[in-house]
Amino acid sequence: MTADTDTAPAAVVVPARRTASPWVLMYHSVAEFTDPAEDPYGITVTPHALEAQLQWLRDRGLRGVSVGELLRARAAGTAAGLVGLTFDDGYTDFLTRALPLLRRYDCTSTLFVLPGRLGVDNVWDPLGPRKSLLTAEGIREVAEAGQEVGSHGLLHQDLTAAPDDVLQQELRGSRDLLRELTGSLPEGFCYPYGHLDARVVAATRAAGYGYACAIDPGRLEGPYALPRTHVSQADGGARLRVKRLRHQARELRRAVLR
Numbered sequence: 410m411t412a413d414t415d416t417a418p419a420a421v422v423v424p425a426r427r428t429a430s431p432w433v434l435m436y437h438s439v440a441e442f443t444d445p446a447e448d449p450y451g452i453t454v455t456p457h458a459l460e461a462q463l464q465w466l467r468d469r470g471l472r473g474v475s476v477g478e479l480l481r482a483r484a485a486g487t488a489a490g491l492v493g494l495t496f497d498d499g500y501t502d503f504l505t506r507a508l509p510l511l512r513r514y515d516c517t518s519t520l521f522v523l524p525g526r527l528g529v530d531n532v533w534d535p536l537g538p539r540k541s542l543l544t545a546e547g548i549r550e551v552a553e554a555g556q557e558v559g560s561h562g563l564l565h566q567d568l569t570a571a572p573d574d575v576l577q578q579e580l581r582g583s584r585d586l587l588r589e590l591t592g593s594l595p596e597g598f599c600y601p602y603g604h605l606d607a608r609v610v611a612a613t614r615a616a617g618y619g620y621a622c623a624i625d626p627g628r629l630e631g632p633y634a635l636p637r638t639h640v641s642q643a644d645g646g647a648r649l650r651v652k653r654l655r656h657q658a659r660e661l662r663r664a665v666l667r
Contacts, residue, residue: 429660430630431479432653433493433622435637438540439506449536452497454642456506463514465646466492473516475557476635477596480620494518495622495637497561497599498531499548501541508554520551521599521622524586525563533565533601545590552591559597560584560618567602568609576609580616596620610634630663 437452439459447453454462466473473494474482482488494511496503499522511518526532528544543551552558562568562579563586571579580598588594596619600609603624610633613621618633626634636659638652 428483429664430635431483431488431491431493432656433476433479433495433635433637434473435622435624435639436494436496436507437498438500438502439496439510440500440502440540447538448642450534451639451641452534454640456510458642458644459507460510460513461646462640462644462649463510463516465649467514473511473514473518475517475519476559476620476622477519477557478517480632493635493637495599496520498540498565499523499543499561500531501543501547504543504547504550508551508556511556512554517556519557519559519597519622521559521561521597522548522587523561523563523565524548524583524590526565531565548587548590552593557595557597558587558591558593559595559599559622560587561599562601565601567604568600569604569606576612577616580612580618584616584618597622599623605629605634 436454439456440453441455442448442453463473470490471492472490474491476493476495479488479491479493482491494516496507496518499520503520522543526542528542530539530541548558560583563583566579568576568579584595598613598618598621600621600623605623605626610629614633620635621633622637623634624637626636630636638656
């Protein structure tokens, strides 16, 4: 596609001063499994568990949205009741298992994909299980379904250990490839493994992203290092409530220290 035919989402507004980070939930794969040994990294929830978690949000007047939508709503002062939903890696089961449930509960989400590993599997997880990744056609289908597509880099590498040229390719190269696939430059980036440092955060911002998601970024927390809450198969209502309270308490402590 040429530049003049590209479309882009409304820009994410980065606040001039540090503000409390929103509550963003982190998922990976949605698939059936019965034995915990089938999910050694704790990255899979069953469709039944995901539906129960989305229902828990609804029962509390909360609705899951993409991170881009959430940040724009916060900038406009209309984010009450919104929670970020993210799915890392871009597994094929997002289309077949997660998307129907998101539609049922009137939710959107951000899917962070790897355009350098189209149609292959999660080779970076040595213990398995092997999970197929979306093809180019699958990524386009996700975007056309109204879900936000963000970059997870090209190959799922630890960017803190990458030399500068590789870092730039992972950041800028993946962004350009996603524009070719979807017609839009992605606003969001997600650090593989959650690994980041000041160099990687600065490079991500310089690459043109509007925000970036981490896991527990510590002192680097901000629009380019948003913390997220990992959601597992074991997270029923009681555990989700505790995780929400922990997030609120952490952000309150940050506000006091500012």
